[in-house]
Amino acid sequence: MFIQIEPQSDVPIYEQVTRQIIEGIARGDMKQGDTLPSVRSLAADLGVNMHTVNKSYHELEAKGIIAIRAKSGAIIRSTEERALTHAQLQQIEKNLKPVVAEGMVLGATVEQIEHMMKKVFADLQIPAEGV
Template sequence: MFVRIDLESDVPIYTQLTNQIMEGIATGELKPGEALPSVRSLAADLGINLHTVNKAYTILKDSGFVQIHRQKGAVVQSGGMPPADDAYRERLAEQLRPMAAESLGRGMSLEDWLAISRASFEQLKAKREGSQLS
């Protein structure tokens, strides 16, 4: 498995898991229809509790990135990913605002801010286009 958990981080384990799995889906490392490890096996692999993994899976299910077949397990959403609709864009802008404020406060230019922002997105996009043909 590609997941790495940092137990020293102040980011909750279930959040680290959620983020990394979502990143795997976004980059195409995990393809639609592909099965995720069972909550028990992934928990055992990572040396964490089953419920911690389950919490991450539930968040991904509620946000529409995975489907959960009660007895088959969790699989990457195959019926189309959730859209970047207006509600999401608002949430995103809300999250970005304090980060933009701190950057502006530290004297960062718009160009620098956009360069870092662009790099974050392009790195993931490049990974996706490298691992598959779309």
């Protein structure tokens, strides 16, 4: 699989797994309906404990990104299934705020930050503003 763990990172392992699966879906590496590897196999793959991966999967389920079917497996939900609520939009804005504020205080310009946003979109293989 495409997940790469940084053991030294201040980001918890289960959070790294969650993020990289989300980025994998955003990038198109995995599509809706695809099944995630079992918690045991992914854990063995990454060299981490089963419960660490399990925690990540349940975080993805709480975010509405996957559906876990007990004793069967985890499936990536479709974009239609996961309705984007106003609360989720607000949460994203709430997450963006401190990152942008820190950038500005450190001396970044609006242009620099917007340029970084385009790099992120490009990284996720999403067509940027000028389609």
